[in-house]
Amino acid sequence: MTMQISLISLSVQILTLAAMLALSVKLIRESGRNMTAVFWSFYLALWLLVDLYWLIYDLMRPEIRMPFAANEIGEAALFLFLAATINSARKHHTNLPFGYLAGTLFFALSNMILWIMWSGEIVQDVVSGAIFAWLFYCIVRSLRSEQVLTKAQWILLCIICCALIASEALTFVVSEDMKNVPDFCGYMILIAGTVFFVYMLIRAYRRGQTDALLFLSFSLSIWLKVSLYMSADNWYNYYLTLETPGVLLCYLAVRKAVRNV
């Protein structure tokens, strides 16, 4: 059943990505080859191919774990393109203060260590971790330079990230009987993070803050990706399903930002 839900979610995502890609290519022409639109279209094209690879693999070999394959390189390029999209949309160029930089690196490193502990694939996870660190750095730098979040909101986000890492790390420490408790807490924190970004997005939309909307939609998309990589079974399907409206929101934000240039 979990597998079937996953296949349906993936199929819906593929159709959505194909439609978004067609619209984004149109947006490139409309905007006179705007860089953000170009990077965004590349990002969607790669995501579409990665998803197609997954779908075909799941249909052909449903019970076997996928070995290292082309899709892993595709995913790496995908995140680099997302980082390039974020950087191309940034208007103010300021350096990231040390505290933010340290926090970002800590979160990226913690994620990487957790992935290694879950999967045991050291080389792949180190490479993915490095790319994620770059992606986190780019989005935090953009959120900070465009002053999207207030100090209190940054602190709240920091608490959410630390609590998430702590609860996920606890699952490796506590006994098997107790493992469900930190695991469940971890999922609740992931939901809290999603709610935080959705709330901020709605607020930015109501206030008509185009740039804030763009960077918050990317943040939500990245948060959903982190949540997806931290989840299993039904929770994985839940975040996989949530990614589809997430990409729709991103497209709308990109379109609005590109048209406003």
Place this chain on the structure above:
Amino acid sequence: MIFSENILICMALPLLLTVFLVKDKARQLVVNFIIGMIICLLSAYITGFIDVAFGNGTEDTAIFLSPVVEEAMKFLPLVFYFLMFQPQDEQLFHAAVGLGAGFASFENVCSMITTGTESLTFLLIRGLAVGVMHIVSISALALGLILTRHYKASESSAILGALSVSMLFHGIYNLLASGTGVFPIIGFCLPPVTAFLLFLGYRQITKA
């Protein structure tokens, strides 16, 4: 067991002689064709090494890892040409097609010698699918590089992106072709359909 090096020498010698007799675009195409064949042999060496070193099994290595190795190997001479010589779009595209054709031809010859040449239908399907697939994947790479230049995109991200597109396309083809039932049929149809779409895309870009 086949001796691919001997096949390469026999195929490359007449082409090497041709290089001295033709000029300009024809010479370029022949040189790229030869490079494509050499790249194919080197890719086979690397894939074979990975198969032995990591023990994933010959089938899994061929399905999952050979697209990564082959596309990376095809990519190297192309990106060298792109970065070092700054060719025109058309020149880059022709170089890519020559490389892809050489690669596909050598792979087809080796495959024919291994599996036999009795069934014309099988050979036609294989020849068309693999041949077109290699040309399409490397053309996608070249197209990615051309787009990088036209849109002045960040080169490292864009180049890795173009490489990933060709790897994923090749990977999807290999995965589909390895299956049973409807999957290989979709797999064999994939390269010609993509070739058509790519042709349309290329025409749009050259128009723009």
